[in-house]
Amino acid sequence: MGNLPPAVKHCLHNQQLIREYFWSEQQFQQEQVIVPTKVKIDFINQLSEAGFPVIEVTSFVSSKWVPQMADHAEVLLGIKRHPHVKYPVLTPNLQGLHAAIGAGATEVAIFGATSETFSRKNINCSIAESFGRFDEILRHAKEVNVPVRGYVSCAMGCPYEGNIGPAKVAEISKRLYSMGCYEISLGDTNGVGTAGSMKHLLEAVLKEMPRHALAVHCHDTYGQALANILTALQMGISTVDSSVAGLGGCPYAVGASGNVSTEDVLYMLNGMGINTGVDLHKVMEAGNFICKAMNRKTASKVSQACFNPC
Amino acid sequence: MLSEAGLPVIEATSFVSPKWVPQMADQIDVMKGIIKYQNVSYPVLTPNLKGFQAAVAAGAKEVSIFGAASEQFSQKNINCSIEESLQRFSDVMKAAKEANIPVRGYISCVLGCPYEGVVAPSKVAEVAKKLYSMGCYEISLGDTIGVGTPGNMAKMLSAVIKEVPVNCLAVHCHDTYGQALANILVALQLGVSVVDSSVAGLGGCPYAKGASGNVATEDVVYMLNGLNIQTGVNLQKLMDAGAFICSSLNRRSGSKVAQALCRL
Numbered sequence: 332m333g334n335l336p337p338a339v340k341h342c343l344h345n346q347q348l349i350r351e352y353f354w355s356e357q358q359f360q361q362e363q364v365i366v367p368t369k370v371k372i373d374f375i376n377q378l379s380e381a382g383f384p385v386i387e388v389t390s391f392v393s394s395k396w397v398p399q400m401a402d403h404a405e406v407l408l409g410i411k412r413h414p415h416v417k418y419p420v421l422t423p424n425l426q427g428l429h430a431a432i433g434a435g436a437t438e439v440a441i442f443g444a445t446s447e448t449f450s451r452k453n454i455n456c457s458i459a460e461s462f463g464r465f466d467e468i469l470r471h472a473k474e475v476n477v478p479v480r481g482y483v484s485c486a487m488g489c490p491y492e493g494n495i496g497p498a499k500v501a502e503i504s505k506r507l508y509s510m511g512c513y514e515i516s517l518g519d520t521n522g523v524g525t526a527g528s529m530k531h532l533l534e535a536v537l538k539e540m541p542r543h544a545l546a547v548h549c550h551d552t553y554g555q556a557l558a559n560i561l562t563a564l565q566m567g568i569s570t571v572d573s574s575v576a577g578l579g580g581c582p583y584a585v586g587a588s589g590n591v592s593t594e595d596v597l598y599m600l601n602g603m604g605i606n607t608g609v610d611l612h613k614v615m616e617a618g619n620f621i622c623k624a625m626n627r628k629t630a631s632k633v634s635q636a637c638f639n640p641c
Numbered sequence: 642m643l644s645e646a647g648l649p650v651i652e653a654t655s656f657v658s659p660k661w662v663p664q665m666a667d668q669i670d671v672m673k674g675i676i677k678y679q680n681v682s683y684p685v686l687t688p689n690l691k692g693f694q695a696a697v698a699a700g701a702k703e704v705s706i707f708g709a710a711s712e713q714f715s716q717k718n719i720n721c722s723i724e725e726s727l728q729r730f731s732d733v734m735k736a737a738k739e740a741n742i743p744v745r746g747y748i749s750c751v752l753g754c755p756y757e758g759v760v761a762p763s764k765v766a767e768v769a770k771k772l773y774s775m776g777c778y779e780i781s782l783g784d785t786i787g788v789g790t791p792g793n794m795a796k797m798l799s800a801v802i803k804e805v806p807v808n809c810l811a812v813h814c815h816d817t818y819g820q821a822l823a824n825i826l827v828a829l830q831l832g833v834s835v836v837d838s839s840v841a842g843l844g845g846c847p848y849a850k851g852a853s854g855n856v857a858t859e860d861v862v863y864m865l866n867g868l869n870i871q872t873g874v875n876l877q878k879l880m881d882a883g884a885f886i887c888s889s890l891n892r893r894s895g896s897k898v899a900q901a902l903c904r905l
Contacts (some may be wrong), residue, residue: 508733525867526826554860554897555867558822595819602790602820615824632819632853636787 368402370407374617378575379413381613387440388418391427404434419480420579423454425467432475439472441465441516442482443507445499446489449520453484462506469511481512482548487524487532497535505539514544516572519559522552523588529562537566546570549591551577551630556591557599564603571596576618577630592631594618642882643840644678647874648821648858652705653683656692672699684745688719690696690732696738705781706730706736711754712786718749727771734776746772747813751782751797752789752824756896762793762800770804779809781837784824785819787854790825798831811835814856816842821856822864829868836861841883842895857896859883884902 371389378386388410394401403420412418419438422428431439442459444450450458465481472479485492486500504515517532524532536545547563547570549556560571574590583632597611615634622629629635642653642702647721653675659666668685677710684703687693689796696704708726715723737744750757751765769780784794793813801810811833812828814821825836842857862876880899887894894900 525864527868552897552901553863554822554857555864557819558826558864559822561826592819598818599790599820599823603792634815635853636817 347520348552365398366625367635368405368409370621371402371406374621374624375406375410377613377617377620379411379416381617382607382609383416385417385419386609389421390391390421390423391431391436392421392423393426395536404430407416407431407434408437415591425471428468428471436477438478438480439468440480440482441468441507442484443503444484445503446485446492448491449485449489452491458503462510465507465510472626473511479511480514480516481507481515482518483507484518484520486517487519487528488519488521497532500532501535501539504536504545508544514546514570515540516546516548516570518548518572519550519556522550522561524554525551525555526558526562529559530566533563533566533568542567543569546572548572550589551591552589554612557595560591560596561599564605571600575614575631576622576634578621578625590630592618592629593632594629594631594633600634642878642885644676644681645875646871646878646882648846648879649680649873650682650684653685653701655686655688656696656699656701657688669695669699671697672701687733687792689729690736690762693733693736697876701742703743703745704733705745705747706733706772706777707749708768709749710768711750711757712754714750714754717756717902723768725773727768731775738776739860743778744776745779745781746775746777747781747783748772749783749785752784752793753786755786756864762797765797766804769801769810772810773809773856775803779811779835780805781811781835783837784815784821787815787820789814789824791823794824794827795831798828798833804833807832808834811837813837816853818855822860825856825861827865829870836865840879840896841887841899843886843890853895854894857883857898859892859894859896860899863898 375386375388380474389403389406390400391403392400407420417438419440420431420436422431422439422441428439443465444453444458449460450461451454456460469479483500483503485495486494489495500517508515517536535541546567547560547568549559557619573595573596575590575595579590594611594614597607597609597614601611618631618634620631654668654671655665656668657665672685675683682703684705685696685701687696687704687706693704709718712723715726716720719726722905734744748765748768750760752760754760765782772780788847806812810833812825812833814824837860838861839855840858842853842855844855859876859879861878862874863870865872866876882904883896884903
């Protein structure tokens with residue numbers, strides 16, 4: 332595998348809060364935790380100290396829909412920005428983009444889906460309509476020199492449509508990339524992927540896109556995330572999304588886990604001799620901090636093992 | 642229920658003295674009470690000759706012995722050196738050979754030791770070779786405290802495969818640090834085709850309170866199914882067995898697949 336220089340991108344739980352909100356209206360009773368702004372700022376500052384090269388800070392979604400994100404501008408303006416760290420924010424539409432730039436955002440992210448049903452249920456429009464919105468965002472972002480990252484949801488399966496063909500994912504990814512996204516993060520949104528399907532997915536996508544422009548965003552709902560990430564690394568992918576303490580549940584299975592824990596990913600990368608520049612101990616401390624603030628248990632097995640030694 | 646699920650090998654109990662491990666006091670009752678399916682093997686642990694004799698009397702057709710790859714672990718766990726522990730098993734090996742009973746060997750601490758820290762792959766290879774030449778038909782390499790990663794799993798296996806044929810090797814990964822599935826994947830890629838696991842991930846880690854231990858069979862089978870590997874195991878029946886035992890023990894399943902699908 333060699334000494335890949337991956338950027339371990341921290342995907343803050345905020346993104347998952349968006350999804351939890353949308354889905355709580357459908358059928359699940361999700362605990363809506365409003366994290367105080369100061370806590371969010373402290374947490375992000377701790378992550379900057381830990382050495383992450385990229386920390387996704389917040390989402391410029393309308394606070395009418397997602398009250399947990401109402402403080403997006405305040406958070407972005409309040410954090411201490413480290414010189415070698417990027418602080419992208421999610422921007423679901425042009426209005427969000429303007430607000431983000433107004434609050435000092437220097438990188439943004441958009442997200443597309445591979446499943447029509449998921450697109451309609453999640454953002455209330457078809458894939459084609461969503462691409463219309465992306466086109467606006469990308470054109471404007473280009474004018475102001477703001478790089479845009481593209482997420483592709485349901486890259487390995489959809490909670491409604493089931494199996495998603497790798498060719499479809501490759502098509503959506505290629506489209507976002509050619510529209511101007513500098514990187515595409517392939518999201519296993521409901522965590523159903525396995526090492527087998529990850530391999531097939533990447534084989535298809537790599538036919539359409541260069542390796543350096545791809546990232547994986549694996550969910551651990553079925554415990555498969557690390558094996559899937561390992562497979563991606565073996566195929567030359569060097570950017571991995573994760574969430575400290577594995578914050579962010581899965582809205583499609585009450586009580587099931589969601590995001591993969593950054594600590595567990597880091598532990599694996601360290602063990603493989605991959606130099607990430609991230610300090611695992613500081614990450615665990617940040618995880619401990621945010622879990623205490625949210626009154627919840629960490630989902631990271633590394634943290635569980637290290638904070639409860641005999 | 643596990644036999645119904647299609648598992649080819651189910652370790653039934655341990656013939657350790659009930660004086661030391663009261664939870665195993667019913668070893669004979671369990672061994673005699675289970676329905677033995679034709680294509681399923683039901684090995685039992687036998688820490689010494691006395692245990693072996695009791696196991697055979699209770700109908701055992703396969704047994705397991707264990708050594709460690711770490712001297713300190715051997716001393717602290719069973720009060721003797723690795724060499725002495727293997728010599729103690731020579732009685733068991735002799736009796737097993739005479740009775741035509743296959744013996745499996747386990748090695749603890751293959752990827753790290755709670756006392757010694759790093760364990761050299763060469764040491765693991767040395768102990769594996771000894772157990773294999775003593776007559777064990779298969780050697781199960783145990784990451785006892787779950788500290789292993791794909792990095793050192795690959796190094797350790799590469800060393801062991803030089804001494805023991807890969808088709809006689811198995812991996813026994815613990816999930817204490819969440820690394821088990823990734824480690825198992827690497828083992829499969831290196832040609833290992835026997836994987837130990839525990840339904841619902843039962844069995845904690847005695848070295849880190851509250852941390853997980855065994856890797857959950859359901860999660861392993863989910864991965865193997867996704868890789869199109871034929872195991873003959875029915876995942877739904879496995880989850881039913883997991884639900885049953887968790888309900889009896891009044892505890893949450895350690896399997897993420899079970900949590901996602903059955904809300905356990």
